[in-house]
Amino acid sequence: MADGIDVRIHGLSKHFNQVRAVDDLTFDVPAGTVTGFLGPNGSGKTTTLRMLLGLSRPTAGSALIGGRAYADLAEPRRTVGAVLETAGFHPGRRGRDHLRIVAQAARIPRRRVDEVLGEVGLEDAASRRVGGYSLGMRQRLGLAAALLGRPRLLVLDEPANGLDPAGMAWLRELIAAQAAAGHTVVVSSHVLAEVARIADHVVIVNAGRLRFAGPTAAMTKTLEETFTDVTQ
Template sequence: MSDAQIVVSGLTKVYRTVRAVDDLSFAIEPGRVTGFLGPNGAGKTTTLRMLLNLVTPTAGEATIGGRRYADLEQPLRHVGAVLEASSAHRGRTGRNHLRVICAAAGLPPQRVDEVLSLVGLTPAGKRKFKGYSMGMKQRLGIAAAMLGDPDVLILDEPANGLDPEGIRWMRDLLKKLASEGRTVLVSSHLLSEMQLLADDVVIIAAGKLVTQGTMGAVVDGLADAARIRVKTPNPEQLTSALADATVATADGDELILTGVTAPEVGAAALRAGVELHELVTDKPDLERVFLELTAGKAGIR
């Protein structure tokens, strides 16, 4: 795979009085899966459309391997994109749909069978598109995106319509493609799945960058906000023994504490003679980090 870094620099899109994307900058590296996240209306789809030259930026630019998508020769050989579930003539088979794309793009016809196998649609390739489920349409869209064996793959909500087995298949496929040196950019609302899939993450809200970095760095950025969940028949006595702790919630014999570590809770309980039935550190996950970072930053479209 060649160098296929995606660079978004000062990207802005204004629709009349609405700034859908506002001076957005980030870089996506080859050989990694990057999750592109944000609330509804954050500007994710507009950004992807500008990256693919489907929407003209008001300011700034987006490049793939140092060039605009519109300037790429034979773009399907460089970039595969799925911005919505695949659409095709209802009476055409999945295989024939891909053959038409190959013919139009000057791609070798044998790629059709190769990509059908890649996405697990070989038996369904002979079926007409009108009989495809949403999950099958998603797979067909990815097959179409892979026809040119591109260096870059850009997917918007690729797991829509997939069952749990299909989502796992998608995760394994995208990780494999990234391991081959490709640049994989995925927009999704499935935060738990994204935490399993992505190496890096870019989070935007109201058209602006909120944070970016490796998945570990972004999630661990709230490590100091880890919560301690403790169950004890003497919650008031334990609270009194923890002068530096803050009680986030209290429900019967269960306390959620912040500002203190699990060893500190255990030591305080021992000194105070308080019996503990449970002591757990609830570390932040991507969903919690996402919600905290985007709180109050409503979408704008």
């Protein structure tokens, strides 16, 4: 049975002095879908996701997960798993120890650590220090942390960064598995072709404003107006 959770963005804005990074965004992410959040670099995608996850305060508007702000979720890591960046790891800490700390803070059983290490293919690197990880390995470790609580919503910001072709194929399989379990997945990217292969719903932003929101099959020339090369 699907147990995904919806996301509702309404009138969301974020201003940095005179710069409008996000400008009156309104769109929905249907529960149980894989939604591609598309736009060129600097279009406001990461800022929007940071507001959704309670990491940045909106200038105006709201970003709700299942009708609640992130700060009001009873067990955030069991509701939402997120990968926003790969720089938040202590370089001297071993991969398994990083996940144990995250699990303990979220009151997640310790046995779940080895389970997610297997899910992301880091079993053999779990005892290595994170400072020696490649960018792709840090992406996998971030995904492992996001999956610890078996979240109903997975939020991934440019998750393919640092992954080789085999890693990208693996990522597609992981997202497909989440979708098959009925979970909601939001995948932010500036690469149209990659997201179009996995998403059944698309939101496109540019210069902080909404350009399109709807089923992937309904995308039209909006893409050509937003991306300089839709064939990449």
